[in-house]
Amino acid sequence: MAMVSEFLGQLCLNVGTLEPKFPSVVPAVDFDPDRDAARIETAIKTKGVDEQTIIDVLTKRTYSQRREIAFAYEKRSKKDMITALKGALSGSLETVVLGLMKSTTQFDATEIRGSIKGLGTDEETLIEILCSRSNEELVEIKKVYKELFKKDLDKDVSGDTSGHFAKLLLALVQTKRAEPTAVVDYEKIDEDARALYDAGVKIKGTDVATWISIMSERSVPHLKKVFERYRSYSPYDMQESIVKEVKGDLQSSFLALVQCFENKQLYFANRLNHAMKNKGAKEKILTRVVVSRCEVDLKKICTEYKTNFGQSLQKTIMEHTKGDYQNVLLGLCGPE
Incomplete structure (x- = not known):
């Protein structure tokens, strides 16, 4: 009975979440924090450090489970696990592991x-x-x-950025975006599509303030329909219009927004592809996307990656990284 009520509780918790989750890291079923803490303690104490055990344990547990392991570790060794991991690891592996010890x-x-x-x-x-x-x-x-x-x-x-770029980021941080509703307001969709066109492609220069308010205040389902409707006014789609109208960080921000509204997981697949385009990898981007999305939607990002770039994310990671860093990333992505 307890299990049933627990399951129902989880169901209720998920109802309010607007975005479905596709995590690659899910709770370990046969979870024993004391056993995991003992394995990590042994791995740290081993001469030369047993990195693979640390990777195997931490990439196959969720953040809340890793916290339980940290409590168990402190209880048995009277030491802080994060401090111990810092002392035992280095380089890119250390960055990923310490990232995993934080919530998303x-x-x-x-x-x-x-x-x-x-x-x-x-x-x-x-x-x-x-x-x-x-x-x-x-x-x-x-x-x-x-x-x-x-x-x-x-x-x-706002203190670290300037101009329209600062205004756009500030508008996003102020979280005024409308919640999605079941009602589709076709009149409002048409009005917003027309306003985006009138403020950009139609005129010389760009009325950036109008773009910022529409893109930071409307719900995502509404904006998807606005961008479809936009094509009936403009010879270009929204992304092409952004490239024509604005430059630099402002252009990158508007493009990121529109790409995320249309397909967030494809946006991240593109970020990962960009990070591994050349020999080696832009580790900062690679680490950030994999760590921040592994309990959110990394599984779906992997699907989008394979569909759009012709090979799996895991295979690309193997081509562009090596050693423990490669192993920890593959552990978080899960099997193909």
């Missing part, structure tokens, strides 16, 4: 903070995270960002 939201907040803090701004990271997260996720990220760094995300974003 904590990881996102930390990545945003890293892209803002210090000299210069890593616009690419800011764009990827802020333009691809749902309203619900952004609300959580803001909360966790404040808890972790004692700063407001909107103030940090």
Whole structure:
């Protein structure tokens, strides 16, 4: 009976979630945190460190299970597991493993903070995270960002960016996006499609403020229909119009938004392909996408990758990475 009520509880929890999940990392069924903690302790103590055991355990457990392992580890060894892992690992493997010891939201907040803090701004990271997260996720990220760094995300974003780019990111962070409804408002769809055309392709220059308000305040299902309707006004689709109308970080942000509205998993498949286009890999992008999406939709990203690029993500990772870093990424992607 307890199992039935637990299952019903999970069902209820999932009803409010707007975006379906396709995780590649799911809860381990025969889970024993004490046994896992003992395995990790032995792996760390082994001469030369047994990285593969650490990879095998942590990539096959969810964040909440990894937390339980960390508690069990501390209980048995009187040491903090994250500190122990930091001391035992190095390089790209250490980056991934420490990323796995954060929740998806904590990881996102930390990545945003890293892209803002210090000299210069890593616009690419800011764009990827802020333009691809749902309203619900952004609300959580803001909360966790404040808890972790004692700063407001909107103030940090506006203080580190400028112009229309800053205004767009700020509009997204303010989470004013409408929730999807069962009612399709064809009049509003037509009005928004016309407004996007009138503010861009139709005129000399671009009324960016109109684009920002429509793309940051309308629900995703509504916007999908707006972009379809847009074609009846414009000789170009929305992505082509963006490329013609705006440049630089603003262009990248609008394109990321539209791609995520149309097919978020394909957007991330493209990011991964971009990260592994040349010899070697842009590890920062590869690590961030795999770690941040493994409990969200990495399974579907893998499907989109194979469909669009002709070979599996796992095979591409094998061609562009090596050693423990390759093993930990493959562990998170799961089997083909």
